[in-house]
Amino acid sequence: MSNPAAATANGAPAAKPVEKTPSYAWPCLIVSLLAAVGIVFAWMWLPGITFPVFKNWLAENNAFFANPANFGLLSNVMGLVPIGALIMALPTTILVRKFGAKATTIIGVGCAVVGSAISAAFVGSNFYVFLAGRFILGLGLSTTVVSGPTCVSMWFPDATRGRAMAIWSCWAPVGIFLSNFVNDGVYHLVGSNMANLQWVWVAVAAVFGILFAVVFRDPRENERSQVSPERKPLKAVLKFFKSRQLWCLIIMFAIFNYMNYAFSQYLKTWLQTPEALGGFGWDATTAGLWGGLIVACGALAPLGGLILDKTPKSKKYLCVVVGILGLTICSALAFHAEFFIPYVIFFCIGNMMLNACCRPLVPTFVFKGGATAVAFGLSFLTLGQYAGQIVTSYALAPFNEGLTAASNVAINAKQAVLASGGTPADFGPAIGQAVQEAMAQGIHVDPMLAFWALVPIGVVGCLLAFGVKPSKKQAAGAPAAKPAEGEAAAQH
Template identity: 25%
Template sequence: MTAAVSTQDARTDWLAVSVVVASGIVAALQVGKAAIAMPLVQAEFGLDLAALGWLASIFAVLGMVGGIPVGTLAIALGARNVLLLGLLAVAVGAFLGAAALRFPMLLASRVVEGLGFLLIIIAGPAILQRVASPDRRDLAMAVWSCFMPTGIALAMLAGLWLTDWRMIWQVTGVLAVIAIVLTVLIVPRSDSGATPSWIALAGDAGAALSARGPLLLALTFALYALMFFALFSFLPVLLMQRMQVSLATAGLLSALATIGNIAGNLIAGLLLSRGVGRVKLIIAASLAMGLCGIGIFLGLLPDTATFLLCVLFAAAGGLIPATLLASAPLAAPAARLLPVVVGLMMQGSNLGQVVGPVAIGGIIEALGWPSAAGLVGAAALLAMLTALGLRSSLRRTA
């Protein structure tokens, strides 16, 4: 009887985890759909590339400034309520965007979607920490960390069939509505006590931000994002120049490399659940990313070997976000402050997403592709050093 109840509880846990991860994927679809729809939007509204870039970059800008406030909001309202609010914002933004007659309205809808995206990705880990059993939390966090590459890849694939960008917006809005229904039905409510005052929340948030562990997690996430997007923002161009392939082939190869990142996230969860040290994983993954990045940008290897380095770069990189997210509960000064810590980490991640492509693009433009190897190598070294600093900041063995 006890074994049967335990099995049922495990199924319930994973059903709730699946719904939360699916909500994250819905959020990530909003990122991917902008990239695949850009040519269609540009053709309809007659935009230049600078204006068009805001369709995607607005998410990173919101993430850079809104992570900590949203984390505090998740404590005040409850992570489940914030997840539902985020899904609602995504649905409203998507339907508004689909009905947009002019670009300013479309851009305004992207701000609403971006806010929803931020609410979802910060509420998700807090819910997983509550609904997943202790022995499955690391694996649950690893599965969660796959939401971004999975959502972006699905959006890219959907773009092959949905040739009307408004239809893409409508489909993502419907998916957000479905996620709302599933969340209401499956994700359990929190049984926590009274909501703390905003003054108390501000004090708790300050305590989290002044702690060494959360700051190191955010810095490591920023360095990872800098390395990852430094390569993947320019990977199709790099492959076209190095391998002399078409844009379609370069896009397909880039998608295959992204799958390696998903695999890395899942492998991190399995390794963590088997007791592999968190700091060791981050150091090994950072070292591998640095060496692969140097090899890729220097261009010393044949074309096939260079592409395999890209896959290895992505796979090794996937170990880092999964490990960092799984380590957030250990670095938080108190369990209730996890959303603030995750918000700080997301601000670090978005900072890296913005800085990486800009820095690498400028260096490549001025000095050529090989010069980018130095920046990636330096970022990898710094990530290894910040990981060493985490050893004494986690409440359990690292």
């Protein structure tokens, strides 16, 4: 495959795309990955410490929550980030077109740092300004996750692009795992203060952003992959988006994120919920470790990327089918303690394949349009990603309400013991009594609320995954798009 549309600045044909991965591609991949991971810490600290802990902290430290009715705003803490990301997804293409992928990534990280700083400064005083900071964080998140893989795609040729972009796609699972694992400890280390916790992650995101700015550069002419860094006019690349496969992939990716976001938000809370109320009764450290490891199974994406690279072009869609089917089966088993092991297995299959395959497939549909087309395709993918996540926080709200109430039973019992002068040795009897009272009140985890919110949507995703299958003409090697007149115009 080649990029006939690419040209040098003086009008001469561009150098032939490299077939061997340039050595400097790997440092560029690493710093692009770290830039995104740093934002995850600022985004996902709440699931890391759990909703009940945050709710109790607000009750004690923010006068706004003296009125219990205001706790209904908590769904916006996670919901506003993907809303901001959704709004910024498509405009990021304009930034890439105007400033380039590197500068756009720096803009995205900077925006996320500013938003996180606002949230840190106002979490204890003005909750609405805190939420505004979360929204701004979402703007920066979207900008970074569109421009970041665009940076990577320019460095890696067809033979290794799948695994390289799969490695980059580990940004979310790796970040979420680390967030689940370390946030409880960091929270106590900074004096159990939500503002201080967020300032820590502001600093981490800023450091990773600076590292990216120093290390990353665009590939030289003799280092370019089939995806040219050339920034064509947006109008010139629109012809590459008349693709049934691309749109099925984008919509399916939205469904994947809708389903997956439920697990990343609620898994740790469920693992800490008392057994008699439908959970596992694990302490925060154990729940953080195992919950983080499970959610981080998307870090297996490089293996999925290798599978994608080795799969024949006409069969690559099956990698997507296997992924969404695994996640749908996982959703049917989720939050049932008796099905925990098969739930984890199918969750890992779904995340490994979908994190590995979706982003790398976008350049295969639009690579002839250069960096602009790849960024535009990834913008639509990101649009689908955060559209799915926005819906999750609200569609799963009834399930989360019961889950939070059940998890709070143990938390409140422990706090009552300590407040009365007791010791951790007294936790067991106190929790046992509190659980009995909760059961009498009908408090428990209802997994069927999650089932009906997730599984039917997953079935739709499976059907869309089959839509990624290439036509017989494309499978035989014909170009996905007609050689439009605009291609020649794009060179001028």
